[in-house]
Amino acid sequence: MPSEFTGxxxxxxxxxxxxxxxxxxPGAPKDFWPRFLACIAGLTSASHVTLLxxxxxxxxxxxxxxxxxxxxxxPSRFRTAFVTKLEEIGEQCTAEDKQLFPLEAAPRGAxxxxxxxxxxxxKGDESCIVACLLSEVNEAAAREALLRLNLTAxxxxxYQRNQSGQQARVDVEKFASALDLMVSVNAEKxxxxxxxxxxxxxxxxxxxDRVSLGWLEAGYIRLRAxxxxxxxxxxxxAAKALEVAMEEAIDQDxxxxxxxxxxxxxxxxxxxxxxxxxxxGHVVSLxxxxxxxxxxxxxxxxxxxxxxxxxxxxxxxxSDQAARRLADLKHHDRWFGARWAAVVKEKAAKVxxxxxxxxxxxxxxxxxxxxxxxxxxxxxxxxxxxILRSDDVAFLTAPFDGYINQVFVRAGAAVTNGSPLLALNxxxxxxxxAAALADVNRFLREAxxxxxxxxxxxxxxxxxxxxxxxxxxxxxxxxxDRATIKSPFTGVVAEGDLxxxxxxxxxxxxxxxxxxxxxTLYVETEVHxxxxxxxxxxxxxxxxxxxxPKLKYPVRIVTVEPAGLAKSGENVFIVRCAFEDGPQxxxxxxxxxxCKLDVEGRTLFWIITHRTVDFLRMFLWW
Numbered sequence: 001m002p003s004e005f006t007g008x009x010x011x012x013x014x015x016x017x018x019x020x021x022x023x024x025x026p027g028a029p030k031d032f033w034p035r036f037l038a039c040i041a042g043l044t045s046a047s048h049v050t051l052l053x054x055x056x057x058x059x060x061x062x063x064x065x066x067x068x069x070x071x072x073x074x075p076s077r078f079r080t081a082f083v084t085k086l087e088e089i090g091e092q093c094t095a096e097d098k099q100l101f102p103l104e105a106a107p108r109g110a111x112x113x114x115x116x117x118x119x120x121x122x123k124g125d126e127s128c129i130v131a132c133l134l135s136e137v138n139e140a141a142a143r144e145a146l147l148r149l150n151l152t153a154x155x156x157x158x159y160q161r162n163q164s165g166q167q168a169r170v171d172v173e174k175f176a177s178a179l180d181l182m183v184s185v186n187a188e189k190x191x192x193x194x195x196x197x198x199x200x201x202x203x204x205x206x207x208x209d210r211v212s213l214g215w216l217e218a219g220y221i222r223l224r225a226x227x228x229x230x231x232x233x234x235x236x237x238a239a240k241a242l243e244v245a246m247e248e249a250i251d252q253d254x255x256x257x258x259x260x261x262x263x264x265x266x267x268x269x270x271x272x273x274x275x276x277x278x279x280x281g282h283v284v285s286l287x288x289x290x291x292x293x294x295x296x297x298x299x300x301x302x303x304x305x306x307x308x309x310x311x312x313x314x315x316x317x318x319s320d321q322a323a324r325r326l327a328d329l330k331h332h333d334r335w336f337g338a339r340w341a342a343v344v345k346e347k348a349a350k351v352x353x354x355x356x357x358x359x360x361x362x363x364x365x366x367x368x369x370x371x372x373x374x375x376x377x378x379x380x381x382x383x384x385x386x387i388l389r390s391d392d393v394a395f396l397t398a399p400f401d402g403y404i405n406q407v408f409v410r411a412g413a414a415v416t417n418g419s420p421l422l423a424l425n426x427x428x429x430x431x432x433x434a435a436a437l438a439d440v441n442r443f444l445r446e447a448x449x450x451x452x453x454x455x456x457x458x459x460x461x462x463x464x465x466x467x468x469x470x471x472x473x474x475x476x477x478x479x480x481d482r483a484t485i486k487s488p489f490t491g492v493v494a495e496g497d498l499x500x501x502x503x504x505x506x507x508x509x510x511x512x513x514x515x516x517x518x519x520t521l522y523v524e525t526e527v528h529x530x531x532x533x534x535x536x537x538x539x540x541x542x543x544x545x546x547x548x549p550k551l552k553y554p555v556r557i558v559t560v561e562p563a564g565l566a567k568s569g570e571n572v573f574i575v576r577c578a579f580e581d582g583p584q585x586x587x588x589x590x591x592x593x594x595c596k597l598d599v600e601g602r603t604l605f606w607i608i609t610h611r612t613v614d615f616l617r618m619f620l621w622w
Contacts, residue, residue: 012148015042019151023158026166032159037069037130040152044115044145046132047071048079052090054127063090066128078103078112082133089116093129099146102139113142117149120157122164128156178318181205185322191333195225198322199298203227206311208302209280214246215296215330221246238278245274246297249285253294255312258283275301282306286315288323295327373608377601382534384575386525386543386595388587390516394489396421396496398506399482402428404498409513411497412588415487421513422498424483424506433476439469491517494589516589523555523577525595529564530614532573534599536560541577541597549593554580557597 018039025032037049049069054061063086081103092098093116101114116131132149134142181201188194199211210228214221221243223234232239248270249256257264258271259282275283281303287294298319300307307315332339345357405425409415443466450459496513498504506512523543527535535557542552555577564571577595 011042011045015039019043019155022155024162025159026162029163033067034069036152036155036159037067040130040132040149041069041071043148043152044132044134045137046115046145047135048082048133050083050086050131052086052129052131054090054094056125056127063087076135078135079133082114082131085114086131089114089131090127090129093118093131094127099150100139100142103133110136110138113137113139115142115146115149117146117153119152120154122157122160178314178321181318182321182325185325188329191326191329192225194326194329196227196230198326199225199227202298202300202315202318206300206302206307206315207304208300210301212242212246212299212301213296213326214243214299216250216294221250221297241270241274241277242299245270245283246285246299249287249297249299250294253287253289255287255316256283256285257307257312259306261309284312284315286312286319288319288326290323290327295323373605374603376604378604378607380599380602380607381541381596382527382531382599383594383596384525384527384531384572385592386523386577387592388521388589389524390491390494390518390589391520391522392489392491392517393494393589394487394491394515395511396485396488396513396515398424398508398510398512399485400424400479400508402426402483402506404502404504404506407498407502409493409496410499411493411495413493414491415493415515416490417487419487420484421487421493421496421515422485424485425503426480426483429476429480429483433473433480436469436473436476440466440473443469485512487515489515489517491515492588518583518587518589521579521583521587521589522558523579523595525575525577525597526565526567526572527560527575527597529571529573530611532560532575535575535597538598541595543577543593543595545591545593547591547593553584555595556580 018035022032022036022039025035033051037051040046041049048071051066051068052063053066054063065086085101085103089101092101099116101116103112103114113134114131115134116129119128119130121128130149130152132145134145137145181198184197184201185194188197195213199213202208203211208227210226212223212227213225214223216222223232223239223243223246226232234240245256248267252266254266256266256268256271258268258275258280260266260268271283271285274280278301280301282305283299283301284307285297285299288296288298298315300315331342344361402424404422406423408420408422415421443462447459447462447466450456450462492515494514494516498512539556541555541557543555544550544552558576558578561574561576564573575595575597
């Protein structure tokens with residue numbers, strides 16, 4: 001023990017040491033009061049200590065017991081008398097300032113006393129007393145204990161002031177945290193970036209596994225940002241379930257905590273389903289309000305500890321601080337059409353008056369649309385599908401029955417005159433060549449042998465057989481020479497990708513390749529018969545390829561075939577067009593796209609309605 005407590009009872013010395021610590025106790029009230037009562041018991045050597053409280057604002061104002069401490073000495077009639085007289089002790093202590101209450105007269109020796117003192121609290125409308133039971137003490141010892149008890153009267157007030165200071169510090173930290181979060185949100189100039197910064201900040205400060213922000217659009221919540229996730233699919237089942245949970249908070253315009261706190265009346269069905277499906281653990285959703293109306297919802301998830309009431313309050317503070325900034329960014333960070341519509345509505349409301357704004361704007365828009373429909377003339381063009389064709393095309397076929405041995409090109413490959421395209425297997429032909437050559441030699445020797453024997457008939461027969469073998473040998477060598485198919489001119493392989501047919505058989509005359517010249521490409525356009533009369537006498541147009549729609553190439557009409565062609569259930573006319581600037585190097589025969597041929601200026605109303613008018617003329621004609 002410290003030197004200043006030397007000679008004092010050990011329990012009293014321990015209590016005196018504990019008392020300053022209780023004045024600065026950092027814990028909750030439920031932990032403070034038991035320690036405080038135990039300290040009083042040690043300081044006064046009491047066998048039983050009781051804490052009483054009365055609230056003057058309540059009717060009727062009654063004393064209620066907040067806590068007690070007992071030395072576990074067992075029941076006694078003095079303890080029963082003490083408990084019975086507690087309300088009387090409380091009334092006399094507060095009204096008459098009486099603090100010493102004899103429970104049994106003890107003129108000559110030790111007796112039993114009750115001592116009480118009023119504790120100081122921050123709230124002036126509450127009366128709090130602490131009463132102690134002293135057993136087997138004389139009056140002098142009781143008064144000495146009462147003196148020590150009075151020393152503790154200001155301890156609860158000091159504790160409450162310390163708690164208030166701590167709460168103030170917590171509130172300042174909460175506000176500072178909200179300001180720090182707003183710094184990161186205000187630094188962003190786009191809505192999605194600010195929303196992501198807001199979600200990331202909330203997730204970091206509250207140790208959340210995931211924080212999501214949804215915005216109210218056309219009466220429904222649309223998920224806009226998820227912490228630590230730049231891209232997500234709104235069509236996922238988890239995203240849709242999250243939007244439903246957010247709408248539950250928006251519909252009630254209240255914070256929704258899952259699992260629901262005890263005594264909560266907020267509906268949490270969708271939150272419970274979401275948490276169960278996604279294994280979220282603990283979920284809280286808060287509506288973000290703008291001008292007292294909910295415009296968005298913030299949902300926080302984490303597996304660790306549940307969200308406390310203090311954390312929900314801090315989340316509410318952060319949400320209220322960020323709502324206006326996010327709403328402003330959401331308003332301005334839209335495509336120009338939506339922004340213009342909002343500005344036009346606002347300006348028109350001021351100019352045209354407060355009522356029927358949209359009706360008046362609609363009338364002005366209709367007049368403007370009618371003027372655009374009937375007065376200015378726009379370029380009208382007839383369109384049709386086109387395909388590139390070449391005037392010089394060669395179809396290369398199989399020279400004899402055989403098997404594919406090598407393929408040197410693919411479809412689309414550029415080739416030169418005489419370059420090899422495909423080679424057939426010549427192993428059988430080489431065997432036939434050897435056999436035929438052997439037969440020629442054999443029959444020539446037989447002819448020589450017959451000539452030497454002057455057998456004229458046998459000589460003639462041997463010479464005929466030799467000629468026959470020579471003819472077969474010439475045929476085999478001709479086929480060997482034709483076994484490699486070569487390009488007849490410089491061009492491009494328009495058709496024929498045979499790399500996946502290696503070792504496959506081919507028949508004589510089978511088409512293997514189609515080679516076309518690029519220098520003679522032209523456009524073959526199909527124009528519907530209802531539009532062909534519009535292009536008669538016209539010469540200009542443009543084409544765009546399917547592979548490069550952004551590029552337009554000018555063409556001129558060369559000829560219109562006079563006969564129609566039935567195709568896909570309708571009649572079309574073939575229009576041949578030539579290029580103004582010549583073909584490009586990347587064009588290939590067979591490429592297709594859209595061709596638009598210039599006609600003349602027409603009104604927008606005629607362009608939109610002429611097909612309908614033509615249909616009605618045919619339908620109503622009699």
